[in-house]
Amino acid sequence: MNAILPLEPDIATPRSRQVRQNGLMCPSQLNVDLAAIDANLALAGKLNPGRAVLLPVKADAYGHGIVPVARHVEAVGSAQWLGVAEVSEAEQLRAGGVGLPVLKFSPCFPDELDRAIAARLTLCVGDSAGITAAQEAAERAGTRHPVHLKVDTGMRRVGAEPAGAVALARQIADSPSLILQGVFTHLPISDTPEGNDYTRDQLARFLATVDAIRDAVGEIPLVHAGNSGAVLGHDLAGTNLIRPGIISYGCRADAATPWEGLTPVARWTSRISFLKRVPAGETVGYGRTWTAPRDTWIATVPVGYGDGYSRLFSNRGRMLAGGRSHPIAGRVCMDQTMIDLGPGDPKVAVGDEVVLLGRQGGEQITVEELAGLMGTITYELMCLITARVPRIYA
Numbered sequence: 001m002n003a004i005l006p007l008e009p010d011i012a013t014p015r016s017r018q019v020r021q022n023g024l025m026c027p028s029q030l031n032v033d034l035a036a037i038d039a040n041l042a043l044a045g046k047l048n049p050g051r052a053v054l055l056p057v058k059a060d061a062y063g064h065g066i067v068p069v070a071r072h073v074e075a076v077g078s079a080q081w082l083g084v085a086e087v088s089e090a091e092q093l094r095a096g097g098v099g100l101p102v103l104k105f106s107p108c109f110p111d112e113l114d115r116a117i118a119a120r121l122t123l124c125v126g127d128s129a130g131i132t133a134a135q136e137a138a139e140r141a142g143t144r145h146p147v148h149l150k151v152d153t154g155m156r157r158v159g160a161e162p163a164g165a166v167a168l169a170r171q172i173a174d175s176p177s178l179i180l181q182g183v184f185t186h187l188p189i190s191d192t193p194e195g196n197d198y199t200r201d202q203l204a205r206f207l208a209t210v211d212a213i214r215d216a217v218g219e220i221p222l223v224h225a226g227n228s229g230a231v232l233g234h235d236l237a238g239t240n241l242i243r244p245g246i247i248s249y250g251c252r253a254d255a256a257t258p259w260e261g262l263t264p265v266a267r268w269t270s271r272i273s274f275l276k277r278v279p280a281g282e283t284v285g286y287g288r289t290w291t292a293p294r295d296t297w298i299a300t301v302p303v304g305y306g307d308g309y310s311r312l313f314s315n316r317g318r319m320l321a322g323g324r325s326h327p328i329a330g331r332v333c334m335d336q337t338m339i340d341l342g343p344g345d346p347k348v349a350v351g352d353e354v355v356l357l358g359r360q361g362g363e364q365i366t367v368e369e370l371a372g373l374m375g376t377i378t379y380e381l382m383c384l385i386t387a388r389v390p391r392i393y394a
C-alpha cells in the first residue's frame, strides 16, 4: 500500500500548521516512518499468531502523533484496536475520523463516563462502584456499552483482586446496559529476564481467573495480557489480543533489553543555523562549562530543551552532521545547542541536515542511547519531545 499520509505537516501539530502558513521550514522535525510501525506490529503478530492487535496510542502515540498514527494503522489494517489512557484521547481520535474500537486502559472517574460513552470508548472497570457508574451512564445514553474487566495480578495499580473477579464479572453480565467484552491484566516485569518467574506466575493466575469467569458467565470475547515485554518474551497461550506499545514504535524498554528485529520509527533532524571558528581556550555556552581544547569549528543547531532535547545531554550527547558524529559543546540551551566539529575543514554549511536521533551516513544515534544518557527509559524520552517539533509522516 502506498503512503496513506503524505508528507503533510498540516495534519500534525498546530505549530506545524503555523510553520506551513508562514512559508517557513521548521528548525527541527520528528520524521515518523509509519510503515516501520506496521513492520513492528507485524513482528509482534508473527510471534503471537492468531491474535488481534491493539496499538497503544496514549500520550500522543508515545510522542509520535495520535491521530496520524491511528489513521494509518486503521487504513492499512495493521491494528484492529487502539488503547488510550484518557477520555480526551478517545475524543481526539473520533474527531480525527478514527473508527477503530478504542479501549481505555484504566477506569474513568464517574464524571467522565458520559463523554467516554459518547466517544465510543470501551470502558475499563475494576470494582463494583465503577461497574454501577458505568451501567448508569450507559442507561442515560440508552445503549448497551462494552466494558473490559481489569484483573490485578501484581501491578498493584488498578484492577480487581483475582478472588473478587468472578462476582464483578457476574455484575457486568447481569447488567442490561453493559456487555462483558473483555478481561485483561498487566505485567510489570515482562521486559526483563529476571522477571520471568513472576510474569509466568501472573499469567497462570490470570488464566485461572479467566477460566473461573467463563464458568460463571460464559465465553469472553477478548482476553489479553501481552504488553511489549510479554509479546516478545512470554507464552501468551489462552489470550487472543496483544497490546504491544513501545516495540511498535521501534524502541527497546531500555538500552539493556535484548530485543532484536525492531525497525526504528522516529528520526529527529535539524539544520545547522550558524558556523564559527572558536580559538583554543575560549568557552562555549551558558555557565562556560566547555572550553575549546584547540582552535575548532563550532556549529549551532536550533534545537534545545524547549523541544524536549534534554539539558542532560549537555557536554555528554552527540549529533550527526556531514555523516560524522560530533560531541555537544557546553550546555544545551532552551532553543539552541552547539556541537564541536573539530579543527579541520568542517565540510558542512549553514542549512545542512543535523541528526539528533536516527541515521546519517554510516552513523546512528538510537533512542536507547539518548534515553540512557538521561538515565531514563525510551518511553519517557519520546513523550518529552514537545509540540514545538512538528511530526512529519512518510
Ligand SMILES: *Cc1c(COP(=O)(O)O)cnc(C)c1O
Binding pocket: 056, 105, 186, 226, 227, 228, 229, 243, 244, 245, 246, 247
Ligand atoms: C501502556 C500500556 C501497554 C503498552 O505497554 P508497552 O510496555 O509500551 O508495550 C499495555 N497495556 C497497558 C494496560 C498499558 O497501560
